[in-house]
Amino acid sequence: MGEFDLIARYFTRPTARAVLGVGDDCALLQPAPGTQMAISCDMLVEGRHFFADVDPFTLGHKSLAVNLSDLAACGATPLAFTLALALPRADDAWLAPFSRGLLALADAHGCELVGGDTTQGPLNICITVFGEVPVVNGQSQALLRSGARAGDDVYVSGTLGDARLALEALRGTQALPAAVLAQARQRLEQPTPRVALGQALRGVASAAIDVSDGLLGDLQHILKASTVGATIDTSIAIDLIACYDQPDWATGLISLKNQLEYVLAGGDDYELAFTAPASAREAVQAAARQARTPVTRIGRIESEAGLRLIDGQGNTLTRNFASFDHFA
Ligand code: ADP
Ligand code: MG
Numbered sequence: 171m172g173e174f175d176l177i178a179r180y181f182t183r184p185t186a187r188a189v190l191g192v193g194d195d196c197a198l199l200q201p202a203p204g205t206q207m208a209i210s211c212d213m214l215v216e217g218r219h220f221f222a223d224v225d226p227f228t229l230g231h232k233s234l235a236v237n238l239s240d241l242a243a244c245g246a247t248p249l250a251f252t253l254a255l256a257l258p259r260a261d262d263a264w265l266a267p268f269s270r271g272l273l274a275l276a277d278a279h280g281c282e283l284v285g286g287d288t289t290q291g292p293l294n295i296c297i298t299v300f301g302e303v304p305v306v307n308g309q310s311q312a313l314l315r316s317g318a319r320a321g322d323d324v325y326v327s328g329t330l331g332d333a334r335l336a337l338e339a340l341r342g343t344q345a346l347p348a349a350v351l352a353q354a355r356q357r358l359e360q361p362t363p364r365v366a367l368g369q370a371l372r373g374v375a376s377a378a379i380d381v382s383d384g385l386l387g388d389l390q391h392i393l394k395a396s397t398v399g400a401t402i403d404t405s406i407a408i409d410l411i412a413c414y415d416q417p418d419w420a421t422g423l424i425s426l427k428n429q430l431e432y433v434l435a436g437g438d439d440y441e442l443a444f445t446a447p448a449s450a451r452e453a454v455q456a457a458a459r460q461a462r463t464p465v466t467r468i469g470r471i472e473s474e475a476g477l478r479l480i481d482g483q484g485n486t487l488t489r490n491f492a493s494f495d496h497f498a
Pocket of ligand 2: 287
């Protein structure tokens with residue numbers, strides 16, 4: 171199978187929303203009147219972002235999911251994406267499930283594959299997504315990192331820590347019952363981008379980011395961009411590990427120290443962390459219901475710079491949590 175056969179067989183599909191898709195020198199997109207384009211790019215590298223033997227179907231899913239998560243964090247509606255792929259060899263047994271996983275998630279979000287590039291090389295997947303954000307009265311409705319204000323509430327969507335829990339189990343550093351591992355592994359390998367929630371939070375949230383490198387690290391980006399600080403109640407956050415609902419879950423399976431680590435700094439969660447004025451609590455819950463995505467209030471924005479952690483009794487936690495940094 172040659173390069174062009176490969177593209178034709180696995181990555182060429184009719185487009186409905188894009189003006190022109192795969193097959194020419196450029197794709198053509200027409201943003202709807204009164205919208206701006208939101209664009210984001212993420213790369214997944216073997217050995218760095220995924221294990222070499224990972225199921226190609228879930229890898230296809232995750233490759234797009236991490237990009238859709240960035241659109242979600244901006245409140246954007248997905249439109250299209252491009253796929254730059256370096257492959258060691260043209261292997262049907264890998265390409266078929268990879269493209270199925272990728273395109274199933276794309277279809278679920280109406281996000282069309284409109285182009286890309288294909289080369290031989292160490293496995294590397296680079297996706298660029300294009301989304302739309304409305305402009306109302308000349309004002310972009312995009313959710314930015316810079317809009318948090320003192321007095322705002324801090325929220326996080328869904329669950330946290332499960333991806334890291336699965337990673338530790340797969341590395342052999344954490345023993346887990348099979349059913350618990352299966353659930354955690356699902357969160358690691360097939361994360362759900364919170365696209366509907368991001369859109370529902372337009373005009374409600376004051377700032378947002380997606381939690382890909384760990385809650386605290388990503389939250390600090392909001393604090394920095396907004397020149398504010400925050401206090402987070404870790405006793406609320408720690409209950410957000412989804413696996414706690416498992417019948418096979420045993421209290422004490424993970425030390426409190428590790429639970430905190432996974433939830434606050436675990437990474438790979440692809441949830442949204444966002445802020446909203448206290449007056450918008452009803453509106454936040456309405457957005458969560460509309461998006462069928464639970465959200466939990468975990469803290470407050472303050473004018474004093476820095477991130478403060480408290481336990482359930484209000485005592486300050488002094489431990490430091492490192493966020494993921496490829497070059498640290
Ligand atoms: P060019 O020579 O202009 O770079 P290519 O020969 O690389 O074009 O690609 C031919 C067409 O196939 C283009 O429309 C390109 O966007 C598309 N394409 C190439 N690789 C992929 C891929 N992995 N997924 C989707 N479309 C692709
Ligand atoms: Mg090319």
